[in-house]
Amino acid sequence: MSLSDAKRRVSELKAQIFRHNHLYYVLDEPEITDAEYDLLMRELIELEQAYPELVTADSPTQRVGGEVASGFAKVEHEIPMLSLSNAYNPQELREFDRRVRELAGEPVQYVCELKIDGLAVSLRYENGLLVRGATRGDGEVGEDITANIRTIRTVPLQLPEPLNLEVRGEAYMPKRAFLRLNAEREAVGEPLFANPRNAAAGSLRQLNPKIAAQRGLSVFVYALADTDGTRLTRHSECLEWMASLGFPVNANRKVCDTIDEAIAFVEEWAEKRRDLPYATDGMVIKVDSLAAQERLGFTAKSPRWAIAYKYAAEQAETKLLDIVLSVGRTGAVTPTAVFEPVQLAGTTVSRASLHNEDYIRQKDIRVGDTIIVQKAGDIIPEVVRSLHEQRTGEEKPFSMPEVCPQCGEPLVRLPDEAAWRCVNSSCPALIRESLIHFVSRDAMNIEGLGEQWIAQLLDHGLVRNAADLYRLRKDDLLTLDRMGEKLASNLLSSIAASKENSLERLLFGLGIRHVGEKAAKTLARELKDMDALMRSSVEELMQLRDIGPKMAESIVAYFATPAAQQLVVDLRALGVNMTYLGGTWESGGAQTSAFAGRTFVLTGTLSTMDRKLASEWVEKLGGKVTGSVSKQTDVVVAGEKAGSKLTKAEQLRDSGQKPELEIWDEAMFLDALKSAGVAY
Known part of the structure; x- marks a missing residue:
């Protein structure tokens, strides 16, 4: 391609990407799938790499973030940015x-x-x-x-x-x-x-x-x-x-x-x-x-x-009954306030995270205190303060224990961290939380294998790590309380199906510290397979989009441990996929006439699944899901208590503006999934 052709194509790509960004992020009316958008971005990136002189400050490729700054320069506002009374x-x-x-x-x-x-x-x-x-x-x-x-x-x-x-x-x-x-x-x-x-x-x-x-x-x-x-x-x-x-x-x-x-x-x-x-x-x-x-x-x-x-923050006064400790999958020990239930922002709450020992000391929170609680940003319950003036003298100050509440091993607090952490790799809490994360919907998505089954599998000594899940037999499962033949068969089928997941789900499921869903997808997409990831250095990982130094160091440190290396060997031997499957999930995989190339809007409550899972199935089957009804909408799936989106869809269809727009109830949606080969 000549420079002039490249320049013309770069200009076209930039215009298309700007338009689709506006449709997706501002108007909430996307016209293309994420996979199609990614193809446009990839073509632009490749052209800019081949012709660096065509890279401009306004290119959408420049949104990913550049070099780390040493500090922020001061900016004098020509017109002051005054606050409001x-x-x-x-x-x-x-x-x-x-x-x-x-x-x-x-x-x-x-x-x-x-x-x-x-x-x-x-x-x-x-x-x-x-x-x-x-x-x-x-x-x-x-x-x-x-x-x-x-x-x-x-x-x-x-x-x-x-x-x-x-x-x-x-x-x-x-x-x-x-x-x-x-x-x-x-x-x-x-x-x-x-x-x-x-x-x-x-x-x-x-x-x-x-x-x-x-x-x-x-x-x-x-x-x-x-x-x-x-x-x-x-x-x-x-x-x-x-x-x-x-x-x-x-x-x-x-x-x-x-x-x-x-x-x-x-x-x-x-x-x-x-x-x-x-x-x-x-x-x-x-x-x-x-x-x-x-x-x-x-x-x-x-x-x-x-x-x-x-608007006044909705607050409530209640009594702090206890401070309990939980151990996360990385070993962090988190104190949680347990208080008499109160109504806040339309829901009943009785617990709130107290984050760490320093937080409790700074607020001088004691068991038995009368406390004020609210929802931060109307979302997360938090303890605002203790009412010290109401103390009777019977309140008990909190102090972090020296040993893990689950395994009894000493807790460690690193100099640059606020959290106390259990570093015992055999800690039952770490193993339990790691397995719960591994099977979760956003990770390996092993349907039906919830927390209660994980707890029983551990109690019966049937699993010690993620690889053991793939060694389970029906006879093993039937030893669990309330486990029947049909449920055992379904669980084994779900476990087997998870072997076919794309690499990004496995990477997220491994629970590598600092690696979230987005970073896992980046690693899988760019490096293609597990072996390439395990061979990568910190410097090589930092060249990838979304991967910073802390995350890169964590990835390298994780795969340097014998336990992680053995886990990968075992999972591979048990048939778990170790490669990136590309468009299989993102662009649709099995294409069907009911979903392929069609734009869906989901509204109301579905009784059989939540909207996130329903959206994943639509996208897996070649459709795309948007948040608002427009002339680009092909199908509206209306659950219970569907509101304004259903009304707008009916108006578009009945007025003749979009006569071909289909409105499905939940039964029709499930039938379409079944026809596409989805057993739900």
């Missing part, structure tokens, strides 16, 4: 409205926008290209986090027009990404993030952009700081214009004619916000007219034309 009740909003109308000298409209719980950032574009991302800092001076901002897929690297402008927004971590990150950190004994806001801030301040790239961050843009001479007169117009340029702008907003209408909108979202896939902590109310904003001006700390209504 707060209101905590409707009366304070009415007082804000009174001041605004008096100073503005005219009636005003307000724009109400959800207040995203994240980190304020500024994005600067020159000639349509992203040139700088910065934190708010103290409002006058922030930090240059451009390398990390570039890894966020909802942030446009290039605008459709060669504009010079600056936008302000909120970088945040979606709830799902937050839960996944904390689960990965807990599994390897790392401190947990308290809430999505802290997780987002910590991710954006990573000196290694590769780490930020793994965290699944997103952004909502909410303000124009520099309009490049654009003649807009209202804030609501600015939001619409930014959305037209490809910026992610939150759709849950409203222009209100009166403060009472704004208050009604605030109250409407007090509960609705809990169902959103991201954390919110309030509503921002802004004067819509830009001319009125200019007349109102600023105080020393905040604009007079905007205010943040803060």
